[in-house]
Amino acid sequence: MRATFLVFALLFATAARGEAAKLPGGADACVDCHNGKDAPAVDTTAFGASVHADKASCTDCHSGYAMGPHEGEQKALAPAEQAVVDRLAKARWPKPAAKPAHGKEAPKGEEVKVTSPRAYLACAGCHEMEHADAMSAWQGSVHSKWLREDTKAAGPTCASCHGAIHSVKKLAAYDPRATARQKVPADRREIAKRCEACHGNEEFAKAAGLNPEAAFTYHDSIHGRLARVGNEYAPVCTSCHAAEKDKGGTHAIVPKTNPASVVSAATKKDTCGRCHEGASDNFASLIAHTEIQETGGHMVPHLVHVGFSYLTTLTLLFFAFHVFVDFIYELRQRFAAKHHGPANAAEQMRSVIRFDLHQRAQHWLMLAGVILLGVTGWPLRGAGDPQAAAYSSSLMKVFGGAQGAAIWHRIGAVLIILSAIYHLFYLTFLAAKKRLPFSMLPMPKDALDMKDNILFMLGVKKERPKFDRYSYLEKFDYMGIFWGVILMVGTGFIFWFPVWFASWAPSWLITAAQIIHGEEATLAILFLFVVHFYNVHLKPSIFPMNWVWLTGRITVADLKHEHPLEYERMKPDLDE
Amino acid sequence: MTNKKIPTLVGSGIGLALFLAVALLPAMLYGGYAGLLLAGGIFGTPVVPTLLPRALIVFGMVMGVVAVGSLSLFAVLGAAAGAAVGALTSVTIRKPAAQESASR
Numbered sequence: 082m083r084a085t086f087l088v089f090a091l092l093f094a095t096a097a098r099g100e101a102a103k104l105p106g107g108a109d110a111c112v113d114c115h116n117g118k119d120a121p122a123v124d125t126t127a128f129g130a131s132v133h134a135d136k137a138s139c140t141d142c143h144s145g146y147a148m149g150p151h152e153g154e155q156k157a158l159a160p161a162e163q164a165v166v167d168r169l170a171k172a173r174w175p176k177p178a179a180k181p182a183h184g185k186e187a188p189k190g191e192e193v194k195v196t197s198p199r200a201y202l203a204c205a206g207c208h209e210m211e212h213a214d215a216m217s218a219w220q221g222s223v224h225s226k227w228l229r230e231d232t233k234a235a236g237p238t239c240a241s242c243h244g245a246i247h248s249v250k251k252l253a254a255y256d257p258r259a260t261a262r263q264k265v266p267a268d269r270r271e272i273a274k275r276c277e278a279c280h281g282n283e284e285f286a287k288a289a290g291l292n293p294e295a296a297f298t299y300h301d302s303i304h305g306r307l308a309r310v311g312n313e314y315a316p317v318c319t320s321c322h323a324a325e326k327d328k329g330g331t332h333a334i335v336p337k338t339n340p341a342s343v344v345s346a347a348t349k350k351d352t353c354g355r356c357h358e359g360a361s362d363n364f365a366s367l368i369a370h371t372e373i374q375e376t377g378g379h380m381v382p383h384l385v386h387v388g389f390s391y392l393t394t395l396t397l398l399f400f401a402f403h404v405f406v407d408f409i410y411e412l413r414q415r416f417a418a419k420h421h422g423p424a425n426a427a428e429q430m431r432s433v434i435r436f437d438l439h440q441r442a443q444h445w446l447m448l449a450g451v452i453l454l455g456v457t458g459w460p461l462r463g464a465g466d467p468q469a470a471a472y473s474s475s476l477m478k479v480f481g482g483a484q485g486a487a488i489w490h491r492i493g494a495v496l497i498i499l500s501a502i503y504h505l506f507y508l509t510f511l512a513a514k515k516r517l518p519f520s521m522l523p524m525p526k527d528a529l530d531m532k533d534n535i536l537f538m539l540g541v542k543k544e545r546p547k548f549d550r551y552s553y554l555e556k557f558d559y560m561g562i563f564w565g566v567i568l569m570v571g572t573g574f575i576f577w578f579p580v581w582f583a584s585w586a587p588s589w590l591i592t593a594a595q596i597i598h599g600e601e602a603t604l605a606i607l608f609l610f611v612v613h614f615y616n617v618h619l620k621p622s623i624f625p626m627n628w629v630w631l632t633g634r635i636t637v638a639d640l641k642h643e644h645p646l647e648y649e650r651m652k653p654d655l656d657e
Numbered sequence: 658m659t660n661k662k663i664p665t666l667v668g669s670g671i672g673l674a675l676f677l678a679v680a681l682l683p684a685m686l687y688g689g690y691a692g693l694l695l696a697g698g699i700f701g702t703p704v705v706p707t708l709l710p711r712a713l714i715v716f717g718m719v720m721g722v723v724a725v726g727s728l729s730l731f732a733v734l735g736a737a738a739g740a741a742v743g744a745l746t747s748v749t750i751r752k753p754a755a756q757e758s759a760s761r
Contacts, residue, residue: 372702390698394713397720459687466690472683600698603691610724618733625665625736 104129105138121196127248142203142246155199162202165228169198172227172235175282195238200246204239218329223336234289242275242331255319256326257355264313265320272331273317280318298370301465303595309470310461312483314356321352357580364583367591374596379589382596389600396604400612403535410538411621428638433651435635443504444630447562450496454569455606456480457490462599494573501566520550523560527553549646558613565605572598664746668739669732676731681722688721689714 104112104125114120128134140146145155158166173192195201209216219225227236243249253266279285281296299305299318307315324333324343337344343352346362353360353368369376374386436444457480460473480486511517531553533546551559572594575582582591617627629635637655641648648655676684692714696704704710726732 386698390695394695394699398716401716401720463687463690465694466686469683469686469690472686476683600694603694607691607720607724611720614724614733618736625669625733625740 104134105141108139111139124247127245130250131248132251133246133249137203137207141207142200143197144203145199158199158202165202166198168228168235169195169201169238172238174235174241174279175285176278195240201238204246214327215329215332218324218333222329222332222334224332224334232289234285236289237279241279242272244271244275257316257320260358262314262356265308265315265317269317269319270308272319276318292370294372295370298372300467301372302368304368306461306464306470307483309464309467310473310477310483310486312487314484316356320355359580359584361580361584363586363588364580366588367579367583367595373592376592377588379587379592381589382592385593386596386600389597389604393600393604393607397607397611400608404612404615406535406538407615407620415621425638428641429636431637431655432632432634433637433640433655434633435629435640436633438633439503439507441630441633443500443507446496446500446503448630450493450498450500451605451609453489453493453496454602455610457486457493458602459606460486462602491577494570494577497566498570501570518550521556521559523553523556527556547645548643550644552643554616558616561605561608565601568597568601569605572601664739664743665736666739668742669736671739672731672733672735673726675735676726680725680731684721684725685718686721688718688724690717691721692717 108125112123112125115123123139157163173194176193205216224236226232227234240246250268252268255263255266255269257263257265277296279289280291283293285291286293286295300309304316308317319331322334322344323331333341335342337346339345340347342348349365350360350362353365357364366377374382376382456476460469460476461483464470464473474483477483477486480489508517530546530548533542534553536542537545575586575591575594576598579591582594617623617630618625635643637648640651693704693710695717696710696713699713700707700710
């Protein structure tokens with residue numbers, strides 16, 4: 082027993098010592114001074130866990146130093162190397178939002194600079210041998226141009242993308258294929274934040290001649306929103322901009338005007354094809370780091386965007402006003418009722434059928450689908466706002482995360498499609514029996530009723546207009562559902578099968594569909610959850626709800642009050 | 658107020674309290690963002706923070722709060738839950754018919 086214990090103790094002791102012994106030979110002497118007091122500190126723990134721990138000693142990178150304070154120790158470099166070091170020494174970058182990548186952490190609001198420019202010569206020294214493809218690609222890339230010639234602004238160093246050299250970790254394998262979609266590793270998401278430190282900094286991007294909107298438009302795109310709400314497959318910068326691994330990967334990024342770029346006009350569809358099998362040029366043109374309504378430069382998406390913005394705003398403003406006026410009227414009525422006593426008790430007890438089982442079932446399917454679509458879809462739309470995105474991510478966890486919410490969203494879509502099909506069959510059946518009602522069709526009287534009702538609620542008119550089986554509000558709800566289902570289902574299918582649609586439909590149509598899906602959702606959700614829910618739930622006279630959606634019945638008192646023309650038609654039957 | 662209404666009102670009160678605790682801020686954020694998107698469509702992007710865009714964003718916030726809070730997912734669901742609880746308890750605590758008639 083004791084022997085076994087000793088064997089285990091020795092085994093663990095060796096392992097523990099192995100972890101601690103990852104610092105390279107001779108590092109102890111360096112760390113004696115580089116402790117943060119006598120000289121800049123080195124995070125030995127991070128270095129011990131880094132990819133360089135057992136591969137490089139301090140002087141492999143910080144070469145030319147002897148023991149001592151180092152002044153005047155270093156030998157002169159070859160002119161080409163000295164030019165690179167000079168560019169590195171002069172370079173300044175905006176401080177990244179996350180942990181700084183270029184070495185020493187700068188105080189907030191200041192720029193970041195390279196602390197040991199000569200050490201970067203060592204990166205090429207080793208990696209030229211180990212990763213010849215990557216180094217060769219890097220030397221020809223747009224990101225190394227600034228080290229070869231004068232440019233408007235400094236480009237990145239190794240540390241800009243890989244993080245502080247003393248704590249560099251080995252990157253996870255990432256090679257997405259349409260046939261085998263791959264989750265984006267956490268380190269690529271970290272790298273994306275580092276890309277954003279420059280490409281997302283408006284001031285720096287303008288100075289460097291970059292697109293200052295690149296990061297904003299990514300986060301506003303469907304890819305960026307999915308990434309924000311935690312979809313593990315949502316692409317990041319390197320997913321689209323990195324070349325194939327055997328062609329240099331992220332090191333091989335060149336301007337998109339270069340035919341060798343993976344986002345050039347000729348090759349972009351192949352890059353999209355990494356995730357979207359069968360992607361066409363038309364499909365590839367849908368994502369372009371521009372605002373969605375400006376993508377492709379066609380006027381239709383722009384007009385759709387502006388038109389929907391006006392439609393949504395004016396519709397909601399009008400109905401918010403209607404709800405407000407109605408609420409005030411209801412309060413006045415309640416106050417008056419207390420003085421005039423309750424309505425006819427018999428009429429309140431007696432009820433008639435308003436909706437049959439088929440109509441109620443159609444409504445149940447529709448409301449389940451719409452609520453499901455709303456709670457799984459709006460968090461994604463709202464994720465365009467970075468603060469709201471955190472709530473979106475939390476809400477989506479209820480549905481099993483972003484991918485789970487996407488499945489539930491499709492289930493919601495199927496429910497409203499079923500409801501719509503059910504309703505069409507129902508109407509066809511009624512038509513065949515010559516019982517098709519036209520009471521839901523909007524008529525000129527509805528416009529007059531609306532005007533008169535508002536004036537009545539405001540106290541301008543003395544008499545309330547007499548509604549028939551359906552008031553103008555109910556007709557608006559009903560016709561709005563027709564309009565909404567056609568638009569949302571139609572555009573939703575384009576989202577569901579984008580590659581197929583892009584294979585034959587013009588890009589402006591698909592872009593317009595994307596805009597409509599988001600903006601009609603805003604209109605529908607706010608209208609339903611504010612206006613419709615007020616009319617059928619929160620109105621003081623019917624709170625907590627109008628039970629007709631469950632029971633199918635309406636009291637005679639309500640029928641008389643809400644639908645007097647229908648009541649008068651039914652009165653002979655009711656009196657029997 | 659009838660006894661039937663009490664559980665409903667209690668349910669909606671709980672729903673509203675829950676809304677204030679967990680959903681007020683996201684409702685304002687989502688609504689404000691919707692207002693910002695509408696302002697972008699009407700006044701152009703980037704949205705300049707003048708009176709009308711600000712008013713539209715505030716309107717969006719109000720709509721967001723009303724939609725999420727008072728009407729839909731909290732107050733109404735709370736009221737519905739309260740009504741359901743009220744209906745269930747009224748069934749379970751109803752006196753047997755004989756006992757009911759004897760007590761008259």
